[in-house]
Amino acid sequence: MLYRWFVRPEDYGYGHIIADSGDWAAWLLMVTLFVTPIRLLFRKRPWAIWLMRRRRDFGVASFVYAAGHTIIYLARKSSIDAIFEDFFAAEFLTGWLALALFLPLALTSNDIAVRALKRSWKRLHRLVYPATILAFVHWALSAYDPMTAYIHIGVLAAIEFVRVWLQIRQRVT
Structure with missing residues (x-):
């Protein structure tokens, strides 16, 4: 994305890179959230175990794309006054x-933090749910055509419905 943006800005401008970086952040976040229903449905399958072991990697990758998305936005605005002018718009x-909630999750997505925080780590990482809602609302509100965001919100809602249903059914909390 960055290469295309720098080399061919007339073909791949700001609108493309801001949309693509946001899309990748959202898609990787959805993959991260989809791992729990997969694990609950297919516990012993090697591919489900592989996904489970890499869930944090997907989450951190999602954060990296979201941070890149933010940096691109900030570079485009290029002044503090312009940023604060938009800041309180929904x-x-x-x-x-969403970014503020994702930051502590990204910073604590390592084995050292898991060991140091013990049970608090899981409680902290439940912030992914409100952060995800905020991220997808951001997408829907800021998109040129919000229909794609609405479709993804529907998929995300289905993923979460299945996760909650499976956890209740299997009495997993």
């Missing part, structure tokens, strides 16, 4: 809040 505020 489409931007939801994105800032």
